Amino acid sequence: MSGHDHGDDGVNRRKVLECMTWAGTGVLWTITGGVPRSLGIIDSAKAATAATPGMTFLQISDSHVGFDKPANPNALGTLEEAVNKINAMPVKPSFMIHTGDITHLSKASEFDNADRIISQSKLDVHYVPGEHDFLDEEVKFYRERYGRGTKGAGWYSFDAGGVHFVGLVNVVDLKGGGLGNLGAEQLAWLEDDLRGKSKSTPVVLFAHIPLWTVYPQWGWGTEDGGRALEYVKGFGSVTVLNGHIHQVMQKVEGNVTFHTARSTAFPQPAPGAAASPGPMKVEDAKLRSMLGVASINFKQNEQRLAIIDTPLQG
Amino acid sequence: MKRLNRRDFGVAVAAAILLPVTTARADDTNLEIHIDNFTFQPAELSIKVGTTVTWTNRDDIPHTVVSAGKFRSKTLDTDDKFTFTFTNAGDYKYFCSLHPHMTGMIKVE
Numbered sequence: 001m002s003g004h005d006h007g008d009d010g011v012n013r014r015k016v017l018e019c020m021t022w023a024g025t026g027v028l029w030t031i032t033g034g035v036p037r038s039l040g041i042i043d044s045a046k047a048a049t050a051a052t053p054g055m056t057f058l059q060i061s062d063s064h065v066g067f068d069k070p071a072n073p074n075a076l077g078t079l080e081e082a083v084n085k086i087n088a089m090p091v092k093p094s095f096m097i098h099t100g101d102i103t104h105l106s107k108a109s110e111f112d113n114a115d116r117i118i119s120q121s122k123l124d125v126h127y128v129p130g131e132h133d134f135l136d137e138e139v140k141f142y143r144e145r146y147g148r149g150t151k152g153a154g155w156y157s158f159d160a161g162g163v164h165f166v167g168l169v170n171v172v173d174l175k176g177g178g179l180g181n182l183g184a185e186q187l188a189w190l191e192d193d194l195r196g197k198s199k200s201t202p203v204v205l206f207a208h209i210p211l212w213t214v215y216p217q218w219g220w221g222t223e224d225g226g227r228a229l230e231y232v233k234g235f236g237s238v239t240v241l242n243g244h245i246h247q248v249m250q251k252v253e254g255n256v257t258f259h260t261a262r263s264t265a266f267p268q269p270a271p272g273a274a275a276s277p278g279p280m281k282v283e284d285a286k287l288r289s290m291l292g293v294a295s296i297n298f299k300q301n302e303q304r305l306a307i308i309d310t311p312l313q314g
Numbered sequence: 315m316k317r318l319n320r321r322d323f324g325v326a327v328a329a330a331i332l333l334p335v336t337t338a339r340a341d342d343t344n345l346e347i348h349i350d351n352f353t354f355q356p357a358e359l360s361i362k363v364g365t366t367v368t369w370t371n372r373d374d375i376p377h378t379v380v381s382a383g384k385f386r387s388k389t390l391d392t393d394d395k396f397t398f399t400f401t402n403a404g405d406y407k408y409f410c411s412l413h414p415h416m417t418g419m420i421k422v423e
Contacts, residue, residue, distance in 0.1 A: 069374040069392070105376060105391060131412045135376065135389040176382070176409030177417050218352070219415040276351035279374050 026060040026086060027261055028093065038259065055161035058086060058093040058123070059206075061243030062263030064132065065114040066104035071279035075104070075265035079117050082264045086121045094160060096123045099243035099261060100130025100171070100208030102142075111141050129154055130208040130244065131171040155186050157193050164197060166190065168207040170222045180209030180222035187224065191231050202237040209244045212251060212258050215271035220245055229256060245277070346370065347418065349377050349390070349410075354418035361422055366399040377416065381408035 029038055060082060067075040086096075098118070103110035118125060127146040134142060134153075143154065150156040150167075157166040168190070170180035182190075194203070205211065211228055213221035222228075232238045238256040246268035251258040266279040274280070343364060348355050349371045361367065369379045371390040379387040379396050384406055387396035400406070400422045410416040 067374075071374065105389065132376070135412075137388075174411055174414040176380075176407060176414055178414045217415065219413050276353070276373070278351065 026058045026082060026096070027259070028056055028058050028089075030056040056091065056093045057160070058096040059099060059241055059261050060086075060096060060118075060264060061099040061261040062101040062130065062246055062265055063098070063114055063118075064101055064104040064263065064265035065117075066107060066110040067265050067279075069266075069279060071266040071281045076113055076117065079114065079264045080120075083117055083121050086123070093123060096121065096125045097165075097167070097206050097241070098125055098127045099206055099241060100128050101132040101243065101263075102127065102130070104132055104265075106133055106135035106141055108136075108141055111145055115145065126158070126165070126167055126206075127154075128167045128169055128206060128208055129171055131174075134171060151189055152183075152186055155189065163202045163204055164194075165204045165206070166193065168205060168211075168228065170207050170209045170211070170225070175223070178223050179213075179216060179219055180207075180211075180225065182222060182224050182228060187227050187231075190228055194231050194235075197235075199234050200236050202239070203232050203235050204239045204241065205232065206241040208242060210242045210258070210260060211240050212253075214245060214249065214260070218271065218277040220271065220277070232256065344368070348372055349416075352377075352410075352413055352416055354379075354408075354416060357417070358419045359421070361400060361420060363400060363403055363422055365422070366397060367420065368395055368397045370395050376412065377410045378412055379408055379418075380411045381406045381420075384408075386411075 027038055063079045064075045065079060072078060086093075096118075102114045127142075129142050129146070143150075147154045153169040153172045155167060155169050157164060159165070168182060168186065170182050172181065173183055174181050197203075205228065207222070209222055210220055211222045211225035213225075215221070229240075233254070233256075236255055240256060240258045241261065242259075243261050243263065245260050246263035246266065247260065247270065248262060249258075249260045268277050269280050342362065343366060345359060345361060345365060345367050347359065347367060347369045349369060350373065352373065352375075354369070359367070369387070369390070371377050371392060371394050374392055376389045376391050378389055379385070379398075385398045385408075388394075389412075390396055400420065403422050406420040406422065408418050408420070
């Protein structure tokens, strides 16, 4: 028994929003012995956080503030629910990263609303843009808010907890028929940024579109992502985080682990499971069986990730 | 009176341009492409010079219609339209600049 009442009249709106929140909270990360390790999404991570010393950081993604279609008529509301969960955490993370699509249509009001809600977490937030954040004619709203001190279209790096973090932009200069794109200038900068770093320094790369090829038929990959991965090959621990596909996926390749994050706004189908990657509309009563919790446990030198998927309703 | 004259003149000019190519069906001068499920439908279209094509985004996700150096729509939200009249012959490859795997082609002769 789930303890929830699921009568024939279906799940009410409040419960649907509850589900959306479950789907869209954040992923909590901790640095253990210099290596980032996922503690799973916030709720499942709470107990672990209390017992785990050291730096933790949080990832949220794909807020799509302004989205109001049936898949989730209140994307701002579910973002707020996610932030409320962040605020309820017993141990405050050191900072947060947001892996893009903060807004749905890059409107000033959408950026304002997103900022008003996310700032309630009182955490430093390191952003990278999604393609939905670059839709204004002059592409200035994102840059004016979040681009200070960044290079090119908004890439940058910083160090925290002994880890080197690199925020990359792969949503500009996209070519017809192609995938996400980093471009020669950014790749040259990345190579330079990593030069001279000790190979024992853990590296976290984060970008909006997956840097690895998840499903090219839907554009889920980055044309020149392989070049970026070449530059980090020699490092002992590399973690690649992204959003864009609104679902959890992991892959391990040598010393590199890839993780995608859920959206705080709406789910998207598994690769090839629908006619398009568009927002997944499901009946309210069905939603609980289609959304769930995935906790990821990653330790260096282990080839396999322990992934526990827990649907909200079996 | 001046406004009316100008409009009449415009209609006359448009008719003069369109008449030579309107030997086929009348609706061939106005064609529609729908964006559904992240695809342009039809993905390929053969038209005559002077044809106006209108793209309509029927997805819940915004898209664009871009042909490098030829035309570029604004971001089309759900149900937004973009219209372009093809006055020169040639092959016009185009794509969505947000989802570049979405491609289409207009052949104008």
